[in-house]
Amino acid sequence: xxxEFLKIDPEDFSExxxxxxxxxxxxxxxxxxxxxxxxxxxxxxxDDAAVKRIYEAKGRPSFNPLIIHIxxxxxxxxxxxxxxxxxxxxxxxxxxxxxxxxxxxxxxxxSVTAGLSTxxxxxxxxxxxxxxIRRAGVPIAAPSANLSGKPSTTTADHVLHDLGGKIPCIxxxxxxxxxxxxxxxxxxxxxENLLLRPGGITLEMLRGVLGExxxxxxxxxxxxxxxxxxxxGMLLKHxxxxxxxxLVRSDKREKVDLFLKKAAQDRENAVLCFAGSVPPAPNxxxxxxxxxxxxxAKNLFALLRLSDRDGIRRIYAPLPDxxxxxxxxxxxxxxxxxFRIKEI
Ligand code: AMP
Ligand code: MG
Numbered sequence: 001x002x003x004e005f006l007k008i009d010p011e012d013f014s015e016x017x018x019x020x021x022x023x024x025x026x027x028x029x030x031x032x033x034x035x036x037x038x039x040x041x042x043x044x045x046x047d048d049a050a051v052k053r054i055y056e057a058k059g060r061p062s063f064n065p066l067i068i069h070i071x072x073x074x075x076x077x078x079x080x081x082x083x084x085x086x087x088x089x090x091x092x093x094x095x096x097x098x099x100x101x102x103x104x105x106x107x108x109x110x111s112v113t114a115g116l117s118t119x120x121x122x123x124x125x126x127x128x129x130x131x132x133i134r135r136a137g138v139p140i141a142a143p144s145a146n147l148s149g150k151p152s153t154t155t156a157d158h159v160l161h162d163l164g165g166k167i168p169c170i171x172x173x174x175x176x177x178x179x180x181x182x183x184x185x186x187x188x189x190x191x192e193n194l195l196l197r198p199g200g201i202t203l204e205m206l207r208g209v210l211g212e213x214x215x216x217x218x219x220x221x222x223x224x225x226x227x228x229x230x231x232x233g234m235l236l237k238h239x240x241x242x243x244x245x246x247l248v249r250s251d252k253r254e255k256v257d258l259f260l261k262k263a264a265q266d267r268e269n270a271v272l273c274f275a276g277s278v279p280p281a282p283n284x285x286x287x288x289x290x291x292x293x294x295x296x297a298k299n300l301f302a303l304l305r306l307s308d309r310d311g312i313r314r315i316y317a318p319l320p321d322x323x324x325x326x327x328x329x330x331x332x333x334x335x336x337x338x339f340r341i342k343e344i
Contacts (some may be wrong), residue, residue, distance in 0.1 A: 004169040005160065008128050010034070013076035015131050021169050022135035025050075030057060032145040032159045033132050036175030037097045037182045037200065039151040039159050040069065040142035040261050040302070043274070046135070047107035053143050055111070057166045060148040065114035066141040067099050067182070076100070076121045079107045079139070085210055092209045094131035095125035097178050097269065101186040112141045123180055128173040144181060145170075149240060153303040154179050158305060164258050167183040179298035180328050185213065195219065198328035201296070217330050220322070222339045227307050243270070245336035245337040247319040250344045258320045261315045266303040272300075272317035283312070293325045300329065304336060314344075 008017055021031040025042060027049040032041050041058060043050035044301050055062050068079065073090035076082050082100040089100060096306030104119040105222045113119055124130060133140050144152035145159045153159045156172030163170070183199030185206055186192075193213045195203055206213045238299040264271045270283045274290040285303045307315050319341065320329045333339075 003160070003164050003167060005156070005172060006169060008127065010128050010173045012127070013131075017133055018128070018132050018135050018171070021171055022088055022137075024169055025132070025140060025332045026138060028053075029169075030054060030167040031132070031158070032163060032167060032170040033129055033140075033142075033175065034156070034171060035069075035126045035129045036176060037124070037178045037180060038154055038176050039145040039156065040129070040140075041145035041159075041163065042142040043138040043141040044136065045108045045112050045141035047110050047138075051111040051216060053111045054143065057163060058143065058146070058148045060143060062111070063114050064143075065116055065120065065144055067114050067120040067146050067184075068112060068120060068142045069129065069133055070123050070141055071130050073123045075123075075139065076102070077105075079105055080121055081105050081117050081189075083187070085193065088204075089185070090123075093201050094132065095123040097125070097182045097198075098122065099182040101184060101196065103189060108139065108141070108289055110311065116261040116336075117138055118186070120184065126138070126173065126177075128171060132171070143304065151237070151241065151304040152181060154298070154301050158302070161305075164259045175297070175302075176295075179301060180325075180332060183328070184343045185210075188255070197332050198325075200325060202324050203224075203327060204324065207320060218328070220334065239266060240336050240338065241304045241315060243308055243312045243315050244340065245304070245315040245317060245333070246340050246342045247337045248316055248344060249319040255344055259342075260318065263314075267314040268311065270309075270312045270315045272303050272307060273317065274318070283307075287317075293320065293329060297325050297329055300332060 028047045045215040059287045073094040098124040099120050101118050101120045145164045146153045154176040183201040184197040186194045193210045260271050260273050260279050263269045272285050275286045320326045322330050
């Protein structure tokens with residue numbers, strides 16, 4: 001299949017420029033598109049055959065439900081049973097990198113919810129994503145636009161690498177600004193609020209609006225053998241490079257830096273670290289400045305892809321602190337490492 005690669009400047013474009021991808025979506029085809037979190041692989045959420053193509057193109061297990069993307073927060077009422085908590089979250093954080101799981105009302109194709117009684121809804125803030133949803137005239141079901149199990153894509157070139165030839169269109173709207181998938185919070189009818197996946201909207205920010213928010217065990221712990229995770233995407237291993245990733249932890253930052261410095265001397269190792277902690281070398285990749293976790297979040301997936309190259313047999317990275325967006329980083333890195341931690 002020929003893949004159309006469509007470059008759009010998110011700061012300056014007209015909606016007509018999205019005619020081709022909007023028509024493809026409305027006609028049941030797949031389009032990869034930019035969002036502020038990661039690139040999405042979209043299909044009409046109303047068309048079951050189209051949604052099934054997403055699972056096929058990604059090699060995604062069919063028990064893992066999809067998030068629907070809407071053009072404005074109010075559209076959630078059509079598909080979900082919303083309440084005051086949703087409206088408060090919408091007021092504070094939407095459009096933006098937040099997904100809300102609520103009781104399912106009906107109206108989307110069965111493959112979207114994978115048989116669950118709940119539905120996950122998000123309204124992205126990326127102007128190209130919103131314009132595409134509006135112009136297609138349907139909610140767009142979309143997971144991250146990567147092969148299942150691989151790091152999520154934060155640039156259109158990553159998407160081309162994973163899905164080129166398999167889908168008819170990729171929209172290049174520049175690199176993702178958050179770089180990690182959306183925060184997912186589940187609002188239960190009994191009043192419980194549960195963080196299923198941390199992201200750019202932090203736990204602290206959610207608590208500021210909702211009061212109590214519990215954290216799913218799945219966020220920082222591997223699933224118990226045989227257990228069915230609350231968010232079916234929270235598998236043991238996910239976002240994983242081909243070479244094994246090891247997370248280095250110590251009570252002292254200097255010890256971690258020293259370990260990484262030594263590891264970098266072996267050119268079969270790749271080292272992901274903060275600027276300044278390990279001298280530059282072809283096998284050393286900088287996540288950014290240690291004080292700026294947003295930078296780290298933005299770079300993580302791209303660096304996991306870069307470091308995963310010929311001749312690299314092991315990847316080492318420091319385990320980040322769990323405060324703020326660090327919780328999301330830790331969650332992604334633990335899964336990318338399949339929970340391999342090196343205590344020093
Ligand atoms: P992705 O779009 O690849 O970032 O994955 C979507 C995530 O949302 C996966 O972890 C899914 O398991 C999760 N998800 C989607 N719908 C639901 C739902 N109804 N309840 C809980 N988690 C969901
Ligand atoms: Mg994904």
